Amino acid sequence: MIKKILIGVDDSKYAEHAAKYGFELAASLDAHVGLVHIVEPMAIPMGSNGANEILGTPMQGLGADNLDLLDAQTDVAQSILDRTAKKYGGKLHVTNFNEFGSTAEGIMTCSQEFNADLIVIGTHSRSGLDRLLMGSVAQNIVKNSQIPVLVVPSKE
Numbered sequence: 611m612i613k614k615i616l617i618g619v620d621d622s623k624y625a626e627h628a629a630k631y632g633f634e635l636a637a638s639l640d641a642h643v644g645l646v647h648i649v650e651p652m653a654i655p656m657g658s659n660g661a662n663e664i665l666g667t668p669m670q671g672l673g674a675d676n677l678d679l680l681d682a683q684t685d686v687a688q689s690i691l692d693r694t695a696k697k698y699g700g701k702l703h704v705t706n707f708n709e710f711g712s713t714a715e716g717i718m719t720c721s722q723e724f725n726a727d728l729i730v731i732g733t734h735s736r737s738g739l740d741r742l743l744m745g746s747v748a749q750n751i752v753k754n755s756q757i758p759v760l761v762v763p764s765k766e
Contacts (some may be wrong), residue, residue, distance in 0.1 A: 616644040616707075616726035618717045618747075619694050621686075626694075628732030628762035633698035633758075634731070644706040644724040645695055647681075647687040648716035684708060714750035721757060729759045 617632035619625040629645075636643045648692050691706040707720040734750045748761045 612639050612641055612727045614642045614644060614724055614726045615639075615728045615730055616646060616672045616717070616721045616724050617712075618646050618648075618729065618731040618751075619690060620626045620647060620713075621690050622732070622734065622766045624732035624734050626732075627764055628730055629694050630698055631762045632730035632760075633700075633702065636702055637700060638673055641727075642703045642705070643695075643699065644705045644707060644720060644726055645691050646709065646717055647690050648713040649683045649687050649708070651711070679711075684710075713747045714754070715731060717747075717751055718755055721755065726757060729755060729757060732757065732764060733763050734764075 612635075615632055615636045617629050617636075618627050622708065633643060635641070687694060687708045688706070695704045696707065704726065707724070709720060710718045713718075717729060718728075729751060731748050731751060733746075748759075750763065752759045
């Protein structure tokens with residue numbers, strides 16, 4: 611029985627389509643929705659002190675010097691969650707998760723915290739070299755999730 615559905619969202623048309631589908635499913639089942647957005651850590655340019663050996667450009671991880679950037683990312687993520695819940699949530703009970711880390715791992719961790727019965731995510735329809743270099747969040751979640759995953763293909 612599906613009583614809790616976790617829906618992964620970002621600011622893409624693919625996630626928007628999956629969110630709409632997930633909320634419609636939740637409404638039909640009278641399920642509680644968990645809405646999750648993951649802020650991924652970024653490598654950002656640093657001065658002239660070092661260079662990324664692969665790209666040849668100076669890079670550093672997100673650190674204490676960049677808390678303003680992290681706060682801005684968190685605010686954007688919360689805005690995405692609020693907008694999505696308002697647009698599709700209706701009278702459903704919605705819990706927001708705004709996490710920082712790897713998208714696939716973050717969604718799976720939130721599914722455990724939320725005690726979800728189903729994960730709903732969209733697919734970015736990547737293929738070829740792009741998929742090899744970027745990986746597929748949906749593929750990673752499907753492969754490693756302990757609960758069922760519904761991957762909603764995009765309408766293009």
